[in-house]
Amino acid sequence: MERIKLKILGLSYSMAQTGAYALILTDEADLHRIPIIIGMPEAQSIAIQLEKLQPQRPLTHDLIKSLTDSLSVTLKEVFIYRLDAGIFYSELYFETPSNTIKIDSRTSDAIALALRFGCPVYTTPEIIEKAGILVSQEVREQQQGEIHNSVINVEENQYKDYTVQELTKLMEEAIQREDYETASKYRDLLKTKKK
Structure with missing residues (x-):
């Protein structure tokens, strides 16, 4: 299955849903923006990591990172594999000393953990086609043509x-x-x- 690496651009307040935020991802070529609506606690956890801030007490994602570190387990990658009815589905790929473990996750939690582990985030071309917003005028004109x-x-x-x-x-x-x-x-x- 073909996969595309994503970058995390940042967060913005969601005008569509009160109390929600939009997590903005982009493909490596920076041609598409992929907005994902997330809740306030996850947005806070992501923002703290993006800003390199240290909370007074560990957040849930920090706790998971500490726990996995102490067990010699590391997050190798996040894969956003499905988009259904506006909901993104993700998998976490953890590497242990003996094998790789795949765990289902909410995308907001997966991104919060990816930031803490410094691991890559991938998705499929189909998801970029469905959810991606093309931001390059030149590419948009080439694709539309006639x-x-x-x-x-x-x-x-x-x-x-x-x-x-x-x-x-x-x-x-x-x-x-x-x-x-x-x-x-x-x-x-x-x-x-x-x-």
């Missing part, structure tokens, strides 16, 4: 009476909220309008 030029898009019809200025404002607001998926839809609608 494909779907004649297809009527429901969203285009919904916004057909909007002016270029109105669509631009909506796109800028989505970017400010770091809602890249919505921003890319507005950008595509703007392209259609400008033709």
